[in-house]
Structure formats: structure tokens, C-alpha cells
Amino acid sequence: MSTEQQVKKLDGKVPKGDIKTLWENYKFDMKLVNPSNKRKFKVIVVGTGLAGASASATLAELGYEVEAFCISDSPRRAHSIAAQGGINAAKNYPNDGDSVWRLFYDTVKGGDFRAREANVYRLAQVSNNIIDQCAAQGVPFAREYGGTLSNRSFGGAQVSRTFYARGQTGQQLLLGAYSALMKESSKGKVKIHTRSEMVELVMVNGKARGIITRNIVTGEFAKHSADAVLLCTGGYGNVFFLSTNAMNSNGSAAWKAYKKGAYFANPCYTQIHPTCIPVHGENQSKLTLMSESLRNDGRVWAPKKQGDKRPANEIPEDERDYYLERVYPSFGNLAPRDVSSRQAKYRVDEGKGVGKTGVAVYLDFRDAIKRDGYEVIKDRYGNLFDMYQRITDENPYEVPMRIYPAVHYTMGGLWVDYNLMTGAKGCFALGEANFSDHGANRLGASALMQGLADGYFVIPYTLGNYLASEKPNEEKVTVDNPEFEQAMKEAKGRFSKLLSINGKRSVDSFHKALGHIMWENVGMGRTEKGLTSAIKEIQALRKEFWKDVKVTGSDSGINVELEKANRVADFIELGELMARDALARHESCGGHFREEMQTADGEAKRDDEKFCHVAAWEWTGDDGEPIRNIEELSFENVHLATRSYK
């Protein structure tokens, strides 16, 4: 078959050598840009979350001309801000046996052996620098009475390596990166474009040389040229419509890059977070996550009887199934996210779900309050309990919380090599937007770590190496190159098309329909049958969208419906790719669970013979079938083993 001949074996460009010294040696081997030449290079950074803000600030400090773009009214709004729990680092301050090696090991294992070892090791190495940098910026991390930094155990880790700032770690780290960004903006080294959405990536002579943006306030399109483009645009969890992502989080920038030659890696790896507040009704717009630190003290259970409609407190002890403690005696309630989520789904599938909808399980603090007292629990989780009560109108001090998994994070993303460069030369992807470090499942408190590692400590080196070797500035590309006009025309055409359809269905109704297909078939349990039908349904939905979507208003000025339509159009295509990827990966690993591939006791069963690789999809045109390229993964340091949390 012709497509099979086209399948590429991608090279992750990992330098050779001992993993422990790889990054250090590589940094030395990389080419440097002369300080006085740095200002001659312009870098576009799309997105100003942890990865984007930290990259923009650091590159500007080094002397590059940076232009940063965000869709919100301020860089500070990026969804990194919502991360609650914390950030990991291998500081070993608590003296409990942590090390770079252990963090590396845990992350590779936690990712179910589907991440690139060298990237993960580098991540673990720079994790310590991140904490130093953030503390120096004035991030108010939690402290002990002696004035040193406080650590806690998080997300099932057996060492206390998580640094935190109350339940607002993401906010504080983002504000730290944002302040660094504003510092450089005040010096004129970064130009920030707010309420600007990237709508095209511009390639000139095979290199990414700029972007087309649409101003959300005026509706105007603009061309921006640069020597490199960094996409720091986060994940695509909103494919599911309901997720814990912010309303404006979208996959469009990554999708544009995909269509310009970047590969989309492992799109099916989705993290479904176990401790979210369940769906309440049809008009629900998004889901709210509660920090999984709650599982440190809360006990997860469901009634033993099917359809038990008694209020939680009336169900006697021996009729409760503390299923995580039962199934995973050593990890208990702290079992990893994918495992815990799936177990909750099983209870609901067995008809043991609770609450009005029957789609929830309990997270109970009764025993913790009895053991530690009301005050201690209030001190630990007070703001989370308040949040829960505000949303559900129930008091978790008195009745157990109802929780259910929700889409939270996407491990998949743009394929990048060791330098964080995508398949489109000169276009880099950082943070959640790339696929690199979490494999098939991300551990708690690792997302913040990765976003900042990429932005503060990786890209400043690898981008310099690219610019010094490729010397793109010598090609004298400006926005007057015809490629920019062509890209602008395409972007404008797409928006006019959306406005001209004038159909009957609202954008949201399409998005909800897509979300429904995705959640049912590409959610926590995936089957060949479900995935095959999902692909067909999504293709039909896509046709219908372009025939019948209704976008009110005009292309000038603020038009929220138009913005959404543009993003939903991409989500539909991305959803299809996710289903294809899930179908092709005939194994279960981490967040990807194929029901055909499980052990006798219902655990994920990997197929290392056939699938110990990254699937990096290549676009072949609007109507062509995408090509599934692969990058082989080898595990020389952490040996392939079955992940067990029993």
C-alpha cells in the first residue's frame, strides 16, 4: 500500500551518550549566537502561559527580539493559572530519598513507558533550577516555620517533592513568569499582542517564518514575520466540550502547524482527572477540578449495592465499597490518575454511581475529620471545600463530596525532537502543546514543571543552536514575501466562509455534539467498534458543520461566535485524529485504555512489541488520510515493566 511506503521513522535527535551527562554535554556542543547578533533575531511566541511567558521573558533577557501573542486581555489569564496542586522538583529537601534519578524514574514509569527517556531526564534535572528561579522571582511558596520551603507528597508519589503555594500554585508560578515577561516588556524587549489569535503559520522556503493573526477586538488580520515561531498554546482537552480547561483553551494554533508540516503526536493520550465535580445538567459549560491532594485524606467509595439511592450518610459501613483501597492495597486512594478514573467509571458502569444523575462516586472526609479534627481538615482543604459547596450547594464537612472524572490534560501534542522543534522546521512547541515528557499519562505536579522547564531552561539553548546553525535572518524574509499574502488570504477566506454558511445550528451545538461523541467513544474506555463509529460520526459532523453552522454578526469588531466557530472547526478535525490514533494504538497504556487490551483483573495491558513508539501523524490534505509516522522509543535506563500500583 502506498501510504505504508510513506511512513517515516522519525529521529528524536537525542544526542548520544550517558543520559546523566547528556544535556550538560549537549549544551556545550551547541552553537551560540553572538550577544550582539541576538537582537537581529526575532522570535514569535504564541501563548503566554507558563511555557510562553517563561520562554518570552528568558529569550528577551538573552537579547532576542520577542513578540508574544495571547488571546486573552492580559498574558496573566492563561489557563496555567488554574493549576492548584503544585510543582515537582528533585530537591530532596525533606531528605526522604528523592533524587533526579528517582523523579526521572517515576515520570517514565508514570507515563507508562511511552515518553522519550532523554527528555524526561532533562526535565528532572532542570526541575531544581525552576524552584530556585521562581523563589528568586518572589513566588510565595509555602514555608516551614524555620523559613525553608515546604514540601508535600502529591499525586501518588512516595516522596515529598511537591512545592506549592496554597491551592494556587499554577497562579503563583504564572504570575512569576508573567512578571518576568512584563519586566522585559517594560524594557521594550518583548512586544506583547493581547487579544490576538494566531490563525495561520507561515512557512517560507521550508522554514517557519511568521504567523497571521486576527485581532479579536477589531477583527483585523495582520502579518508577523520572525526567525522562529514558538507555539506555547496549551492542550486540546476542549475537544470534549466539557473539560476542566478554560473556555478559550483551544487547539487551533497547533492544528495550523500540523497542516503546515508539523506532526501531531499521540493525540489519543488524554488525561481524565479523577477528582472533578460531576456534571449537573444540560447547560453546563465546563467542569471544575478539585486538587487531587484531597485524596490524601478523603476516602473514595461507592455503594456495594446497585442503584442504592439512600443518602450517603445512611449507607452503613459494611455496604460501602472503598474500591481503591480494595483493589490497590498499597497505593489505596492515592493510585495514579488514570487508574483511579477508570475505577470510578467501572462503578458507574456497574450501576453503583451516586447522586441524582448516578454518574458520580463519593469522596468522603468523615474518617479524616474524626481522626484529625474539623480544624485540621479545614486548614488543609478549606478553600477546596468552600469551592465545592459554592458549586454544589452541599457541605462536604457533613456529606461526602460527589466526584467524577473529567478531561483535564492532553499528553499528546505536536511532535518535537530533543530540541523542542516540531516537524515544521523553525517552529517549536513548548509545554502542554508538545507531546514530549509525560508519555501516556502525566503524574500530578508535573505539568507546571514541564511548562517552565521548556520555557526557562530548554528553549533558550536549543533555539540559539537553531538560529546559529540556520542563520534564518540572512534570508531577509519580511511580511512582503508572497507566502504571507497567501497565508493571509487563506485565513481570511476561512473566516468569510464561516460567516457565509448561514445555517441553522449554533456553534455550541456542534461543539456539544462533538464532545458527546468523544466522551462516549474516545474517553476512559475505548473499543474498536466505538472508535470506528466515532470516526464516521465525526466525519459526518464535520460535513454538517460546514453546511449548516450558524455564525451571527460580521467579521469586523468583536464576534465571539466567529471566534468559537473557527476553533470548533479545528476541534472536529482534531477529534477525528484522536479517534484514529486511539484505533491504531491496539494496546492500553496510561490514559489510553483499549478495552480489548486488559489484564485479567482489568488493568491496562501494553504491547511493547508493537507499540513501544510515538505515533506522529502527518497531514496529507483536507480529504487525504493522515499518515501515521513513528518514532521508536527505547528504554535503556528505566527498564520496561508492567506498571503496578497494587
Add this chain to the structure above:
Amino acid sequence: MSDSNNMTLNLKIWRQSTTKDKGQIVDYILEGVSPDMSFLEMIDMLNEQLVAKNDDPIAFDHDCREGICGMCSMMINGQAHGPEKATTTCQLHMRSFKDGDTIVIEPWRARAFPVLKDLMVDRSAFDRIIEAGGFVNVNTGNAGDANEILIPKEAADLAMDAAACIGCGACVASCKNASAMLFVSAKISQLALLPQGEVEADQRALSMVEKMDELGFGNCTNEAECEASCPKDISISNIARMNRGFLKAAITSKTK
């Protein structure tokens, strides 16, 4: 969720097509509002109906819908973020209202926050203030080991209290003088309380206050409506701390 609890609301919403447009209050009647819905989901529902009638949906800022990004910004019945204490608009639920209620919804109003459309305002003035000095001048790579800086827990906690600000602008919106003192003082306080930020504390206070004044915010009259409307309970003690720091800096400043 049960239909019997559903409410019918009379909404009076500010509509304004552009910054230059004059704008006016427009009346809407919305039926079938569930008490479990969030305030923004209620607006979503209205928008869905407007789109169905080919009307322009109401533009409003929102993003995370979990009370942390600071995007949402509505004046609800004359109160910033509505009637509940320490609650953003996105976290306000319709159970705070009754069937038949009239709800007036307006954008933040301040000279420094021009309306862009309907309920959306331009808060970039806050970015300009942070740019004036709301940071510690430390480049990536300059930091020593994090535990080399010891910070008393009390100071770290106070700094965190101030740092919890989400930059939503409710303080400006609720202040009768449209003053940004709470926002500015929260950042100045956070950094002044920590040894990392203390080095530049004087210059920071001077620069940020100067920028705030230049942008056309009003003055503080110590009424504490900002604190009372703040979704993150930021205390006006930060304003006092800023006042003290500013005075000291202004007297001892070595620049002209």
C-alpha cells in the same frame, strides 16, 4: 435540576457595540433558569437564544470559570461580581436569585477601563502598572538555591495573601472613586514583604503608583468597598503598607 425550581428572570443588560458607541440598557426575559446554573451559564443560555433569533449575542469576558483567571467582570445589581462575598461572577450561582428577580448587568466602569463591547472592558491598564515595576529584576539563571533565602512563615503567608489577587478589577469597579489602590498595593506588598523583592521596594512603589496615577484611576478614600468586593479577600492593610512604603521612598528617593 428539577423543573419546578426553574426561574424566570428579568434581565437588564448593558449593550454597547463599540467603545465609541453610546450604549444602553436592554431588557430581556429569560425563562427556565435552573438554580444550579452558574451566572455565566445563565448568560450562555440567553446568548444561545439570541443567536437562534439572529441577534448579536452579549459579549463578555470569561475564561477559566473556576474563579482564578480574573477574566470575568460583571457589575451585577450594582455590585462587582454580584452579591456573594469572595466570589467571582463565574462562581456565582443562580441559587443566589429568586424567580421573578430583576437583574441589572453592567460592565466595569472606570476611565481607565474603556468598554470594548457590551460587558467587555479593556483592563490593559493593569498590565501597564505591573510593567512599571511589579516584578523582581532577576533574570533566568541568576538564582541561587531556593533555600538560601529564608523567609519567616508569617511574611510568606502575608505575601501569599496579597499575591492571591487575580487582577479582575472588581476593586476599581466597586470603588466610588474608581481607584486601583488595592490592586497596586497587593503587588507592592507581596514583593515588599519578601527579601527577594525588598531590594527594589522603594523604586517599585514610586514607579507603580506614578503609573497608576497617570492612567487616570481615582484616589483612595479608605472606604474598603474594594476589600468587600474582592473575590480573593485581599485586605486593605496592603494599601496602608503601600502608603507607608511610598512615603518612605518618596522622602528618601535619590532620583530627582
Add this chain to the structure above:
Amino acid sequence: MSSSTQSISHNYFLSSVVKKQIMAVTGLLLCGFLLGHLAGNTLIIISPDAFNQYGHALVSNKPLLYTAEAGLIVLFLVHLTMAAKLTVENNTARPEKYYIKQKTGRGSTFASSTMPYTGMIILIFLVTHLINFKYGTVYMTTINGVEMRDLYKTVMEFFAQPIGAAWYAFAMVAMAIHVSHGFWSAFHSIGIFHNRYTPLLRKAGIAYAILVGAGFASLALYGYIQGVQA
């Protein structure tokens, strides 16, 4: 900070923070003056002679008198001009008003939200006060062989009229309201805040407001009753 800060000269003393601090310091000094004024006035109750002798002593030391008067005028004028300037700025900070605006009930108080109005009442009162007393009818009296102004008579004549006493008492209530917010607020503006002591300071402000308000007003009442009995 921004690179421009080194080259441009800055007038920090016209910043919003310092303007408020000038309000605060002048306000606090005026509070001190009020206390002294009240202490002197209570001599009315002790005896007419004591009051007249006190008045005479004050005006006899011309250098001190003029310095004090000049000081007071400066305090008032500065307090007043700053107030006017701040109020105008505050009004322009929100050109388009809200369709409806409601207080949270957790922040501002009646006193805090009426500062410009109670301030205006005090200003008007101040003018009438000077006209009625300092520049009012001059009676003379001789005490212990020294001829001096019988200010007691001027004051008591004024208080004997119901309108006079009522206006005076009304203005004193306004002043009490004004200082009940102004007192602690002044400390806040100059940066004095403490979780433990600020609440005490707020109480002290109220106590002070009651003391001066009730103190002055009770003198008016005393004068009125004396007048009725006479």
C-alpha cells in the same frame, strides 16, 4: 524598572498617595486643634470670668496668636484644597456612571461615603462661626482690674437663640461624623496599620468623634438652657 525612570524628574509629592497623606496629616493636626479648642471652651461652664480670662490670654500674646492663626489657616486651606482636588479627580475617574450602584454593606459606612458633604458643612460652619464669635458683637468687661472682651456674653447671646444653638449643634454632629471616619483613615493613609491595633484605632476614632461632637454640642445646649432660664 522602566529605563525612563532615571531621566525624568518625578514629583512624588503630587502623587495620589501623598495627596492623601497631606489630607491625613492636616486632618490629624486639626483634630488636635479641636481638642484644645474644646478644652478651652469648657471654661464656659466653670465661670464666665474664667472663659473671658482664657480668651484674653490667647489674644494678648500677639506673636503667638498670629502664628497660631496663620498655622490654622494654612492647615484648613491645605486640607480644603486637597479635598477639592481629590474630589474632582475622583469624579473624573468614572465619567460614565453606573445604571445602579449598590454598596456591599461590608465596606463603606455612612461617615466614609459622606466625607465631602460633612466637610462642606464644616466649612460653612467655620465661616459663620468666625462671623458670629470672633467678628461678632464686641462687649467689654473688667476682671481683676483688667479690661478685656466679654466673649462669654457674645457666645451666650448666640446660643440663646434656638436657631443659633441648633445650627451649632448640627454642625458639630456633622463634624463628629466627619472625624469618625477621618481619624482612623488618616492613620491608614500615612501607613499605620496593624491587625491588632487598627481595630482599636477605629474605636478610638469613634470615641474621639463622640467626645468632640458631644462636647461642643453640649456647650451649645448649655448656652441655650442658660438663655432660656435668663
